[in-house]
Amino acid sequence: xxxxxxxxxxxxxxxxxxxxxxxxxxxxxxxxxxxxxxxxxxxxxxxxxxxxxxxxxxxxxxxxxxxxxxxxxxxxxxxxxxxxxxxxxxxxxxxxxxxxxxxxxxxxxxxxxxxxxxxxxxxxxxxxxxxxxxxxxxxxxxxxxxxxxxxxxxxxxxxxxxxxxxxxxxxxxxxxxxxxxxxxxxxxxxxxxxxxxxxxxxxxxxxxxxxxxxxxxxxxxxxxxxxxxxxxxxxxxxxxxxxxxxxxxxxxxxxxxxxxxxxxxxxxxxxxxxxxxxxxxxxxxxxxxxxxxxxxxxxxxxxxxxxxxxxxxxxxxxxxxxxxxxxxxxxxxxxxxxxxxxxxxxxxxxxxxxxxxxxxxxxxxxxxxxxxxxxxxxxxxxxxxxxxxxxxxxxxxxxxxxxxxxxxxxxxxxxxxxxxxxxxxxxxxxxxxxxxxxxxxxxxxxxxxxxxxxxxxxxxxxxxxxxxxxxxxxxxxxxxxxxxxxxxxxxxxxxxxxxxxxxxxxxxxxxxxxxxxxxxxxxxxxxxxxxxxxxxxxxxxxxxxxxxxxxxxxxxxxxxxxxxxxxxxxxxxxxxxxxxxxxxxxxxxxxxxxxxxxxxxxxxxxxxxxxxxxxxxxxxxxxxxxxxxxxxxxxxxxxxxxxxxxxxxxxxxxxxxxxxxxxxxxxxxxxxxxxxxxxxxxxxxxxxxxxxxxxxxxxxxx
Amino acid sequence: xxxxxxxxxxxxxxxxxxxxxxxxxxxxxxxxxxxxxxxxxxxxxxxxxxxxxxxxxxxxxxxxxxxxxxxxxxxx
Numbered sequence: 001x002x003x004x005x006x007x008x009x010x011x012x013x014x015x016x017x018x019x020x021x022x023x024x025x026x027x028x029x030x031x032x033x034x035x036x037x038x039x040x041x042x043x044x045x046x047x048x049x050x051x052x053x054x055x056x057x058x059x060x061x062x063x064x065x066x067x068x069x070x071x072x073x074x075x076x077x078x079x080x081x082x083x084x085x086x087x088x089x090x091x092x093x094x095x096x097x098x099x100x101x102x103x104x105x106x107x108x109x110x111x112x113x114x115x116x117x118x119x120x121x122x123x124x125x126x127x128x129x130x131x132x133x134x135x136x137x138x139x140x141x142x143x144x145x146x147x148x149x150x151x152x153x154x155x156x157x158x159x160x161x162x163x164x165x166x167x168x169x170x171x172x173x174x175x176x177x178x179x180x181x182x183x184x185x186x187x188x189x190x191x192x193x194x195x196x197x198x199x200x201x202x203x204x205x206x207x208x209x210x211x212x213x214x215x216x217x218x219x220x221x222x223x224x225x226x227x228x229x230x231x232x233x234x235x236x237x238x239x240x241x242x243x244x245x246x247x248x249x250x251x252x253x254x255x256x257x258x259x260x261x262x263x264x265x266x267x268x269x270x271x272x273x274x275x276x277x278x279x280x281x282x283x284x285x286x287x288x289x290x291x292x293x294x295x296x297x298x299x300x301x302x303x304x305x306x307x308x309x310x311x312x313x314x315x316x317x318x319x320x321x322x323x324x325x326x327x328x329x330x331x332x333x334x335x336x337x338x339x340x341x342x343x344x345x346x347x348x349x350x351x352x353x354x355x356x357x358x359x360x361x362x363x364x365x366x367x368x369x370x371x372x373x374x375x376x377x378x379x380x381x382x383x384x385x386x387x388x389x390x391x392x393x394x395x396x397x398x399x400x401x402x403x404x405x406x407x408x409x410x411x412x413x414x415x416x417x418x419x420x421x422x423x424x425x426x427x428x429x430x431x432x433x434x435x436x437x438x439x440x441x442x443x444x445x446x447x448x449x450x451x452x453x454x455x456x457x458x459x460x461x462x463x464x465x466x467x468x469x470x471x472x473x474x475x476x477x478x479x480x481x482x483x484x485x486x487x488x489x490x491x492x493x494x495x496x497x498x499x500x501x502x503x504x505x506x507x508x509x510x511x512x513x514x515x516x517x518x519x520x521x522x523x524x525x526x527x528x529x530x531x532x533x534x535x536x537x538x539x540x541x542x543x544x545x546x547x548x549x550x551x552x553x554x555x556x557x558x559x560x561x562x563x564x565x566x567x568x569x570x571x572x573x574x575x576x577x578x579x580x581x582x583x584x585x586x587x588x589x590x591x592x593x594x595x596x597x598x599x600x601x602x603x604x605x606x607x608x609x610x611x612x613x614x615x616x617x618x619x620x621x622x623x624x625x626x627x628x629x630x631x632x633x634x635x636x637x638x639x640x641x642x643x644x645x646x647x648x649x650x651x652x653x654x655x656x657x658x659x660x661x662x663x664x665x666x667x668x669x670x671x672x673x674x675x676x677x678x679x680x681x682x683x684x685x686x687x688x689x690x691x692x693x694x695x696x697x698x699x700x701x702x
Numbered sequence: 703x704x705x706x707x708x709x710x711x712x713x714x715x716x717x718x719x720x721x722x723x724x725x726x727x728x729x730x731x732x733x734x735x736x737x738x739x740x741x742x743x744x745x746x747x748x749x750x751x752x753x754x755x756x757x758x759x760x761x762x763x764x765x766x767x768x769x770x771x772x773x774x775x776x777x778x
Contacts, residue, residue, distance in 0.1 A: 060733045064726050091761050094735055121760060198725050226720065229732035252762040253745070261746050261755070359764045363750035366766075372753065465727055465769060466753065467734070470762035 001042075003051045003079060004155060007071065007102065008086035009095050010057030011471055013114040015039075017086055017142035018054040021152070025487050027387075029349030030471050031376055032057065036067040036393040038074055045152045053080065056393075059094075061101045062199045064465070065396035069201070075102075076205055082155055087113045089120040089139065090251045090472075092244065093236050100232050103133060104168070105190060108159040112151060113139045117472070123245040132239050134162040143479075167235040168193060171227050175219045196224040252470040257356065266360045273353075277344040281337055282417070282436060289336030294578065297329045315512065315519055318572075323508035326573055327565020328500060330581060331418050335492055338414045342488040343481075345383045350480070352471040354379065362466055368448055369455030371395060371464045374404045378447070381411030382440075385616040389623055399459045402624045403451055406632045409612035410447035412440050415560035419607050422564050426582035427597045435601070439608050446609060446639060458631070496561065503562045507555050508569060523548065523570060523591055542606065542644040543599030543652075548592040553606070559613045567592045598651035602644045609640035704777075706756070706770040709744045715775040716741055723772040731773065735759045741778060 006014045010032035019026055022041040027034060039054040055074055056067035063072040075083070085102055087095035092113065102109050111133060113124060130137040136154045140147035173192040180191045194202045195216055203213045221227070240246070259265050280286060305325065308317050348354060354376050362372030373394050380388035389408045395401040412420075420439060424432045455461050476484075510528040514520055523529050531554075532547030539545055548570040556563035564581070570591040571584040584590045585600075594600045611617070611633050620629040653662045709715055717740045720731050735758060736742070745762070746755035755764050 059730065062726070062729055062733070064730055093759060094761070097733060097735075197729065200725075223721070225725075225729050225732055226737065229729075230737050233735060233737055246760075250757055250760055250762065253757070257746070261748075263749055266749070355764070359746075359748060359753055359755065362753040362764075362766065363748050366752050372764075464766075465724075465730075466764070466766035467727075467730055467769065468764045470755065470764060 001049045001051055002081040002155075003053060005074065005080050005083045006052060006054045006086060007075060007083050007098070008057060009059060009088060009091070009098060011469065012057065012086050012088040012091075012095060013116060013142040014057065014086050015054055017084070017112065017114070017148070018052060020143060020145045020148055022052055025483055026054065029346070029354075030352040030474050031349055031354050032469055032471075033065070033067055033373075033376075033391065033394040034349070036070070036390055038070060043152075045155055048156070050155060058098065060098055061105070061202070062197055063201055066393040066401060070393075072201055073205070075107075076202070081108065082159075083107050083109045084151070084155075085109050085111050086142070087111060089113050089115045089122055089124065090117065092122045092124065093233075093240050096236055096239065097232055099133065100165070100235065103135070103163040104165045104193065106163075109133075109135050110151070110154050111135055111137045112142075113137065114142045115139055116141065116474075119247070121247050121249065121251050122240070123247070125243045128243040129239065132243065134164075135159060143477075165189075167231050168228070171196070171231055175221065176216075179216055179219070193228060196220060196228045198225055252352075252472045254473050256473060260353070260356055261360065270357060270360065273348075277341070277348075278437070278440070281341045281344065282421075283433060286337040286340045289340075290333050293336060294333040297333055301325050301329055314521060318512065318521070319505075319508060322569040322572060323504045324501065327504055327562075327568040328496060330422070330568055330578055331500060331561045331565055332496055333578065334418045334421070335489065337417050337421075338492055339485060339488045341414050341417070342383050343484055345380065346484045347476045348379070350474060350476040352473045355468055355470050358466075358468055359470075366464075366466075368452040369400070369459065369461035370403060370407075370451055371400055371466050373466065373468065374400070374407075377404050377408060378411050381408040381413060383414055385409045385411070385413045385612050386619045389616060389619045392623060396465055397462045399462055400464045402628050403454055403459050403461075405620060405624050406454070406628065406635070407447040407451055409616060409632075409636065410443045410450070410609065412443045412608055413560070413612070415613065416607060418561060418564045420604060422578055422581050423567070423585065423594075423600060424604055425578070426585050427594070427600045435604065439604055442605065442643070443608050446643060450635065450639065495559070499559045500561050500565065503555055503558050504565050504569065507551070507562070507566050511551070511570065522572070541648075542641065543596070543602040543648040544594065546593065549594075549603065552592070553610070556607070557611060557614065559615075560607070563607060596652070596655060598648050598655055601651045602648035605647045606640050606644040609636060609643055611636050611640075704775055706742065706744065706754070706773040706775050707767050709742075709754075709770075709775065711744055711747065714741055714743055714778040716778045717773060718776050719774040720772060721774075723769065727769055728772060731769075734763065736773060742773075742775065 006018055008014050011030065015026050015028045015035050018024070018039065018041070019028070022043045024041055026039055033056065035054060035056050037056070040051055043050055043052055053074065055071040058068045058071045061072060061075065063069040083102060085099050087099065099109065099111055111129075124139060126137045126139055138151055140151070168189070173196070176192050176195055179195070180188050183191050198217055198220070200213055203216070208216070260269050305321055308320050311317055358372035358375050361375045365372055365374055376394065377388050377391045380391055385408050388411070389405045392401045392404040392408070395404055420436050421432070424435045428435050507528065511523045511526045512519055512521070513527060514525045515527055515530070520526050528551045529547050532551040536545045536547050536550045539550055548567070552563050552566040552570070555566045567585065568581045571581065573580045573584055585592050585594050587593065594603065617629060617633070620632060650666065706715065717736060717738050719738055720728055720736055722728070740758060743757045744754045745757050752767055753764050754767055754770060755762060
């Protein structure tokens with residue numbers, strides 16, 4: 001079977017083309033580096049099978065960040081028959097730079113120019129361009145399935161490889177004449193170019209030692225990289241001159257930026273957008289749809305439960321009513337909210353606004369050892385930590401990548417929505433809205449503090465580069481709205497249907513049988529009770545010494561949705577009833593019982609901050625290695641415990657004493673702490689070693 | 703020596719030299735078309751001036767200011 005690579009600049013629409021060629025629905029967005037790993041799928045051209053490989057975006061064959069390295073390795077592996085090089089028509093000249101890099105290496109290339117916007121920056125004469133590059137050239141919209149038909153046909157043709165990189169001949173490679181004697185003649189030029197580019201990755205891949213590379217680079221002229229780049233760009237200038245008409249506008253420039261990047265409005269606008277998203281998700285629209293689904297589910301489950309009651313076996317009844325219907329239906333009723341959140345995040349991704357967010361946040365995040373680019377990963381963390389952790393590959397140094405991945409789970413993920421709504425709603429009722437906002441903010445604040453601490457200790461930030469292209473603003477198309485919704489509904493249902501039901505049955509069995517395998521009701525004497533009782537005293541200081549709550553948290557290690565369904569199961573709430581679960585946890589006779597609002601708050605905070613689900617942990621293992629995953633888990637458990645402890649005791653103080661004295665004491669503690677920090681900074685401040693007469697305050701001395 | 707870091711908003715500058723920093727960063731600048739002779743313009747600066755938004759070859763790049771020290775420019 002023939003392999004076809006899909007290669008191109010970041011955000012040129014590779015994954016969109018991948019989706020239309022293979023009829024799949026991989027994640028796309030208007031941001032640099034949505035795809036961070038290779039993705040493969042089969043497609044057919046007239047009964048012949050092809051394997052299409054989608055790669056992360058690159059600017060050239062010299063990688064800078066981790067995801068670019070993935071593409072570089074695939075391209076250099078030469079295990080494929082053809083490359084589809086996707087170029088963005090709006091930025092054709094720079095996109096063709098990569099095309100030249102590929103053609104110089106004698107790759108078998110088809111150039112596809114993606115016409116994303118109707119009014120593009122360039123208008124291109126494909127015939128002329130095809131002559132210049134000696135390869136087939138297509139202009140099409142990657143979303144258009146019809147247009148890709150011709151492209152498929154071209155994949156069958158063998159390229160004649162007529163491209164001659166004559167523009168490189170004017171460069172004087174004589175300094176390298178002794179260096180590549182053992183390399184075959186036809187390969188020598190390529191090696192010279194790679195040396196001039198100072199492409200370490202290439203020589204490492206070809207078995208050169210660090211020292212040999214250093215020696216090789218030492219003979220090069222100072223401006224070797226510029227020589228190569230300007231030779232290519234000169235040729236590209238010529239191409240653009242002869243093949244293209246240029247529209248006179250700046251790609252990506254928008255009048256919206258006057259407000260969204262404004263000194264005073266940038267942050268308020270960002271928070272306003274987030275608030276609208278959260279308001280729609282949790283309260284107005286999301287809550288309405290959830291209630292609707294909830295009553296619908298009730299209609300279905302009630303007759304089934306009635307039928308089950310007639311069966312004379314408590315084991316069977318509880319297995320179906322509690323483990324299979326009760327908790328599952330409750331979590332299922334949150335489907336609209338979870339899907340809505342993912343939907344809004346996708347729209348945000350599509351809009352191109354996230355590059356602007358990275359721009360305005362670089363100021364702050366740079367100070368705590370992160371990069372503006374981390375914003376993307378962290379925002380995606382509100383949806384699902386597992387997929388978000390992977391996008392940390394966007395970073396270009398290891399410490400920033402590890403740090404971003406470790407911080408991801410503190411962004412409250414969508415799986416925690418049911419916990420906040422059901423458990424928080426029990427005690428706080430209508431004012432639960434403030435609790436939920438507080439929890440989200442707490443997660444962000446904790447993440448920022450941990451980042452600062454890591455930056456000062458384990459993960460000192462190296463010079464994280466930040467070069468990010470600004471895409472134009474785009475609306476999500478109607479076609480895509482449907483796709484996004486369906487994809488998220490599907491993945492939610494699959495998760496509930498597989499992981500959650502399995503976990504519920506396991507928790508049910510463990511809480512229904514004693515160690516001698518006798519059936520027991522209400523969990524008394526069960527295996528889970530013994531385990532939970534053993535661990536429960538640890539949780540006494542943070543307000544819930546209760547075996548069932550501890551067991552629910554344990555089950556939540558697998559997936560956070562299971563926390564609520566386990567609680568429903570322990571309390572014997574049959575069928576789908578958010579309100580019933582809520583009221584049951586406040587009854588002292590229930591198995592899961594919260595004695596006070598303080599312990600509920602503490603539980604919510606613990607759920608927010610403790611170890612993420614198994615899927616996230618395994619993703620962390622894959623991305624940042626065993627050592628850092630263990631460290632991340634330890635930090636999470638420690639931080640969750642400490643913060644819950646603080647929250648519990650403060651809340652308890654408010655419950656026991658009057659509001660004002662407690663508030664004033666807290667305020668004075670905060671003021672004291674802040675002033676200590678300032679005094680410490682004042683003492684530790686560094687004096688300028690230069691005694692210039694007129695201090696410009698913008699000092700250039702290093 | 704003027705670098706792009708000192709550039710004023712919305713004023714045209716011509717690149718004189720791109721050199722001095724980490725090889726990888728310099729190479730990236732070159733690949734993105736920041737070659738000597740090229741005209742650039744800073745069209746926005748972040749609040750603490752840690753990032754500039756730079757217009758080059760008809761598109762926009764946001765670049766950390768510490769990296770802009772490597773781009774020597776002259777007024778056009």
